[in-house]
Amino acid sequence: MSFTVISTLASVLVSVCAWHIYLKSKHPRNLPPGPKGYPIVGNLFQLDVDQPWHSLIEWKKTYGDIVYIRLFNQDAIVLNSAKAAGDLLDRRAANYSQRPRMPVAECLTGGVNIALMDHGTRWRSMRRAAHETLNIRASVSYFPIHMREGIQLALDILDSPQECHDHVYRYSCLSINNRFGKLKENDV
DSSP: OOOOHHHHHHHHHHHHHHHHHHHHSSSSOSSSOOOOOOOTTBBBGGGSSSSSHHHHHHHHHHHSSSEEEEEEEEEOOOOOHHHHHHHHIITTTTGGGEEEEEEEHHHHHHHHOTTTTTHHHHHHHHHHHHHHHHSSSHHHHHHHHHHHHHHHHHHHHHOOGGGGHHHHHHHHHHHHHHSSSSGGGGGG
């Protein structure tokens, strides 16, 4: 392809993207009031870089306790009072408990990372299982095993310090298997 065709396609693509972003920012949404931002960058240049809280305090005086701002393509709701934060985060927690989707983390964990899951029945059952496994009463029963394995780790490191990585790996595997599963002889 010639340079003019490539440059024409690139300029058309940039124009379409800019137009899409502009239209997306113009659509009325059910959002709190806030300062009008610029296309593409939003309110980025309206924030004081060194002390952004000064800008937020000014916006609180103008728009109220709940202010909507946009930084590039990221929407943000700023809660400027304890009352607003308590109302939204305590009383209506179920409405705002969703976490952003992280495809790489989902791939790495098979979608079962309790810290990244949305609240639901599966999350509640996993949280209940984790609590039963990790609470104080359960931890007391693990203490003798951890003490014995800690002493064994220290002795192994004294016997062969050049294989320290292997000893720590063995101890880590034993600790995890102690919490979450049964250990077979050939796993050690």
